[in-house]
Amino acid sequence: MADRKEASIKKIAAIKTMRKLMAGHFYELDRAVKEGYPKIAWCTSVGPAELLRAMGFLVYFPENHGAMLGATRMATETIPAANAIGYSPDICSYLTSDIGAFVQGRTPLSDAYEGIESIPKPDVLVYNTNQCRDVQDWFAWYGHHWSRPVIGVESYRNVGEVTDVHVAGIAGQLKALVPTLESITGEKLDMDRLREAVRLSRECSDLWKAVLETAAAKPAPLTFFDSTIHMAPAVVMRGTQAAIDYYNELLPELNTRVAEGVAAVEGERQRLYWEGMPVWGRLRDLATQFLELGTAVVASTYANSWIFTALDEQEPFESMARAYTELFIVRSDPYKEAYIEEMIDTFSVDGIIFHEAKTCPNNTNCLHGMHLRLHERLGVPSIIIPGDLSDLRCYSDEQARTQIEAFVEQLDGQSRRQAMATPA
Amino acid sequence: MAERWFVGVDIGASVTKAVLLDETGNVRARACRNSGADFLAAAQDCLQRVAAGVDSVPEQLERIVATGYGRGSVQQALSRVTEITCHARGCYESFPQAITIVDIGGQDNKVIAVTAEGDRHNFKMNRKCAAGTGAFLEEIAGRLDTPLAGLSELADRATGHVELGSFCTVFAKTELLRLIAQGTPVPEIAKAAFRSVVKRIVEMDPLAGQVVMTGGVVAHHRIVVDLVSDAIGREVLVPDHAQYTGAYGAALIAREA
Numbered sequence A: 001m002a003d004r005k006e007a008s009i010k011k012i013a014a015i016k017t018m019r020k021l022m023a024g025h026f027y028e029l030d031r032a033v034k035e036g037y038p039k040i041a042w043c044t045s046v047g048p049a050e051l052l053r054a055m056g057f058l059v060y061f062p063e064n065h066g067a068m069l070g071a072t073r074m075a076t077e078t079i080p081a082a083n084a085i086g087y088s089p090d091i092c093s094y095l096t097s098d099i100g101a102f103v104q105g106r107t108p109l110s111d112a113y114e115g116i117e118s119i120p121k122p123d124v125l126v127y128n129t130n131q132c133r134d135v136q137d138w139f140a141w142y143g144h145h146w147s148r149p150v151i152g153v154e155s156y157r158n159v160g161e162v163t164d165v166h167v168a169g170i171a172g173q174l175k176a177l178v179p180t181l182e183s184i185t186g187e188k189l190d191m192d193r194l195r196e197a198v199r200l201s202r203e204c205s206d207l208w209k210a211v212l213e214t215a216a217a218k219p220a221p222l223t224f225f226d227s228t229i230h231m232a233p234a235v236v237m238r239g240t241q242a243a244i245d246y247y248n249e250l251l252p253e254l255n256t257r258v259a260e261g262v263a264a265v266e267g268e269r270q271r272l273y274w275e276g277m278p279v280w281g282r283l284r285d286l287a288t289q290f291l292e293l294g295t296a297v298v299a300s301t302y303a304n305s306w307i308f309t310a311l312d313e314q315e316p317f318e319s320m321a322r323a324y325t326e327l328f329i330v331r332s333d334p335y336k337e338a339y340i341e342e343m344i345d346t347f348s349v350d351g352i353i354f355h356e357a358k359t360c361p362n363n364t365n366c367l368h369g370m371h372l373r374l375h376e377r378l379g380v381p382s383i384i385i386p387g388d389l390s391d392l393r394c395y396s397d398e399q400a401r402t403q404i405e406a407f408v409e410q411l412d413g414q415s416r417r418q419a420m421a422t423p424a
Numbered sequence B: 001m002a003e004r005w006f007v008g009v010d011i012g013a014s015v016t017k018a019v020l021l022d023e024t025g026n027v028r029a030r031a032c033r034n035s036g037a038d039f040l041a042a043a044q045d046c047l048q049r050v051a052a053g054v055d056s057v058p059e060q061l062e063r064i065v066a067t068g069y070g071r072g073s074v075q076q077a078l079s080r081v082t083e084i085t086c087h088a089r090g091c092y093e094s095f096p097q098a099i100t101i102v103d104i105g106g107q108d109n110k111v112i113a114v115t116a117e118g119d120r121h122n123f124k125m126n127r128k129c130a131a132g133t134g135a136f137l138e139e140i141a142g143r144l145d146t147p148l149a150g151l152s153e154l155a156d157r158a159t160g161h162v163e164l165g166s167f168c169t170v171f172a173k174t175e176l177l178r179l180i181a182q183g184t185p186v187p188e189i190a191k192a193a194f195r196s197v198v199k200r201i202v203e204m205d206p207l208a209g210q211v212v213m214t215g216g217v218v219a220h221h222r223i224v225v226d227l228v229s230d231a232i233g234r235e236v237l238v239p240d241h242a243q244y245t246g247a248y249g250a251a252l253i254a255r256e257a
């Protein structure tokens, strides 16, 4: 039985710094468009950002813009515009919300940052299909619209062990991007700058990993919902010193919470793992519901996807290739299951929430029975919440609420029985 | 000392139900009415009526557990528990063994697994679409110009094997139009609608072990139970007053709190 409490989300103080940082990021891009310098590269979330930075590009991540469209719920109004011009409502709602917004001449950046009127026009668009094919289609639309080159890396998929063959293949593709990029900047790639960008990116990744790992503490000092916000610098600024500085501020704050036993969720009873995309337009509602249920979502595949432990400045191209291929989304189900098993162990997880995102099968892992296999092997209960990352037409608030509540009731029942079975 | 009453109130998408128990756990009163557009009014009305059943007034009903879609509306409730937990509790009281519960509600269907010890260890809800729920039958009855209550009687008269193939409610209704245009007898269409509901249910879960069915649809349309039983090849149990199982479970939880 769920006892409800008036709950409020505990603020993380570093958020102020993050807001400034993000504003700086978008204003810098906007200025570059207006002044024509530096050149701007669009990049997919795990595209070759290190290479682009090393070559002097400012890097813009449309998936981050997609998340903003989702979180502000502007997506709900812009997706239909993309549907109307012929994009199916069943494909990536980052894509449809983003193209729809462009068609409508809108962006959440204008609401958040005064003076910014549009997303930054690219000089080149660089994808990596390690996320999905949708990113390539997405970039192709803008490339066509602005007559800009669209180049990228075609990733392997369903990879078990990442072998030297994979690494050589992707590294080769990365190197093959260089001449086009050089022709845009008019400058040769400086390998020392690349090594530096890879080093900075790795440092950011290590810090982000440490941030997430603080949630292994009981009670957890941060939740998945916090991490979806605080991951922003790791997403859009990896390869810069600013991102590192940010996590050097955030990490001690969380470590202090751990040392002082400060819980993100007061009276934490259950600890869950979130598998799949966030429901961007419902982050606050979900965070509040879990708070009221005394349940902390302590870890997620999603936030972990910006950990790139393979990056190594000594071998920039090869290590980028390895890092981009070691990514969870690229891997085989046996690998993914072993990975989740490790997370369950590390974070003392009681149950798993699988978010079945209607428009992103790539980040939905319960479609081929993974939840059943994990349950059979580990005995960890799970639920599947049908929904979407940004298209709230695919999400039922009431059903999701009831499912989550019933799941926590089930876990509470199990905890009670365990307590009764354990002699005092 | 005044007797203590325990009440479960289940504010469902279509119908609100209340069950009142005495201290020994016997059901002393039941009430139901359409939930309508005012969940609180529906709940208050049902509470009033079960209270009247034991010569009491709602204000004296201290131990209320609310469940169902509108559970948040009952301020005086001791606690609010999901209908999933309440159905499990109610069914297990009637059938204390390992059971797989199928609850067909107005807006959604649920499959709930309960162990021999009465522990709920798994549950599933149908997807977003209302296919296979009470709402679907209501729409079909409307299309056939038949009161919902008479739909199963109509279906009982069918002798053929007409089926609706579509997954989604909208497509199923389009198929229905085709059947009407082809001059298919109405009883056949009515039975096809029930078959469609059952197909949606067996798609949700393998329905292992002893199956128990609850909910308003089951209470009023036994044909669904027979069709599920045919589909799985085993007998299906139905508790008495199947429509009240959620409210009964909630009342039991109120008594145990």
Ligand code: SF4
Binding pocket: A063, A091, A092, A093, A094, A095, A131, A132, A133, A134, A135, A359, A360, A361, A362, A363, A389
């Ligand atoms: S991985 Fe999913 S959310 Fe990300 S771009 Fe591809 S389809 Fe969209």
